[in-house]
Amino acid sequence: MEGEPVSALFTPALVVDVDKVKRNAQRMRERCHKLGVQLRPHMKTHKTLECADIMTDGSRQCIVVSTLAEASFYADHGFDDILYAYCLPLDKVERCAALSERLDLFQVLLDHPDALEQLRKRPLKGSRQWHVWLKLDCGNGRAGVLHSEPGSLQLAQAIAEADGVELTGVYAHCGNTYNCRGVEQIQTVAQETTNLTLQFMDKLEAFGISCKSSIGSTPSCSHPVQDMGKLSEVHPGNYVFYDVQQSMIGSCSLDDVAVKVLTRVIGHCPHRNQLLVDCGWAGISLDGSGKLPTGYAVIEGHPNLKLLSMTQEHGRVEPTSGPLDYSKYPIGSLLTLIPYHSCATAMMHPVYYVHSEGCLLGKWTPTRGW
Numbered sequence: 001m002e003g004e005p006v007s008a009l010f011t012p013a014l015v016v017d018v019d020k021v022k023r024n025a026q027r028m029r030e031r032c033h034k035l036g037v038q039l040r041p042h043m044k045t046h047k048t049l050e051c052a053d054i055m056t057d058g059s060r061q062c063i064v065v066s067t068l069a070e071a072s073f074y075a076d077h078g079f080d081d082i083l084y085a086y087c088l089p090l091d092k093v094e095r096c097a098a099l100s101e102r103l104d105l106f107q108v109l110l111d112h113p114d115a116l117e118q119l120r121k122r123p124l125k126g127s128r129q130w131h132v133w134l135k136l137d138c139g140n141g142r143a144g145v146l147h148s149e150p151g152s153l154q155l156a157q158a159i160a161e162a163d164g165v166e167l168t169g170v171y172a173h174c175g176n177t178y179n180c181r182g183v184e185q186i187q188t189v190a191q192e193t194t195n196l197t198l199q200f201m202d203k204l205e206a207f208g209i210s211c212k213s214s215i216g217s218t219p220s221c222s223h224p225v226q227d228m229g230k231l232s233e234v235h236p237g238n239y240v241f242y243d244v245q246q247s248m249i250g251s252c253s254l255d256d257v258a259v260k261v262l263t264r265v266i267g268h269c270p271h272r273n274q275l276l277v278d279c280g281w282a283g284i285s286l287d288g289s290g291k292l293p294t295g296y297a298v299i300e301g302h303p304n305l306k307l308l309s310m311t312q313e314h315g316r317v318e319p320t321s322g323p324l325d326y327s328k329y330p331i332g333s334l335l336t337l338i339p340y341h342s343c344a345t346a347m348m349h350p351v352y353y354v355h356s357e358g359c360l361l362g363k364w365t366p367t368r369g370w
């Protein structure tokens with residue numbers, strides 16, 4: 001496989017342009033360096049060792065994960081300073097304890113006193129402490145204690161005062177930047193989240209509590225506001241691949257997208273003015289639905305084509321207008337799909353084929369599960 005062109009691959013195949021991955025990673029590092037904030041990259045988009053090495057510049061330190069499967073996978077391969085940034089699931093306390101007792105620094109996150117109670121009931125061996133981040137909701141509207149609720153400060157205090165537990169930081173994820181269009185809107189949300197987080201830190205300070213602070217998402221960290229430099233850390237992840245969604249938000253250009261799905265024409269259907277391709281929703285995610293004039297993806301180099309619908313292993317492609325010129329798309333010919341959502345699309349592939357300028361370099365194998 002190595003040295004062959006990507007066109008030699010069986011399809012559908014997820015291909016990763018390693019030069020773009022390295023460029024995206026380098027730009028984010030430089031941006032954070034300039035701001036003076038620690039970058040703690042999230043691994044959820046790719047879940048591979050190779051990409052983690054690129055994102056951490058080989059240090060194998062200071063990462064965020066969304067599942068314990070990722071945490072164990074990275075721990076098994078010598079990574080440390082891992083933050084499991086998912087509100088502590090009570091069925092997984094023992095697995096978190098094992099990682100905390102094994103690594104120099106394994107960190108958990110919570111947003112409920114019941115989770116804190118579970119940690120107190122499971123003291124770590126030796127003189128180890130649980131390292132706990134408080135998840136704060138600054139307008140994202142998903143997990144986290146609401147920044148304005150008195151209970152959020154009380155929970156922070158309870159964590160700070162609990163035996164065997166240390167309040168390591170406050171973590172606010174600004175996923176609401178995904179509703180933005182353009183840099184100005186992104187920066188408005190980034191500024192709001194930063195302000196609310198820093199105000200919360202001031203309130204903690206008034207109680208004599210000091211700890212780290214972190215916000216981040218790919219849109220906000222692609223166009224950070226200056227005040228983000230007052231935070232301790234940022235935690236974006238998708239930026240290493242980017243996708244059509246990010247280009248529509250304004251985080252990147254379409255040329256920055258490092259992952260594509262190769263598919264082949266497997267049928268001509270002139271009675272419907274359509275082509276069939278061998279990529280269905282098992283090969284590219286459905287979440288572009290209704291968001292793009294070109295259907296579920298952008299078909300590279302063919303702005304006139306639309307990925308209209310998919311079943312598990314089939315995709316229907318039609319022209320955006322006029323009759324289809326079938327001579328341009330012979331059976332067996334390749335089309336390249338740029339995914340709307342790279343995290344969801346990568347999740348579907350057991351291996352990623354890595355190339356530089358279309359020449360295959362090898363495979364990356366992601367970890368899976370929870």
Ligand SMILES: Cc1ncc(COP(=O)(O)O)c(C=O)c1O
Nearest residue numbers: 042085173217218235236237238
């Ligand atoms: C808790 C948390 N932190 C960090 C991230 C990374 O953000 P992004 O995917 O925008 O890079 C995510 C993404 O969903 C997240 O859920």
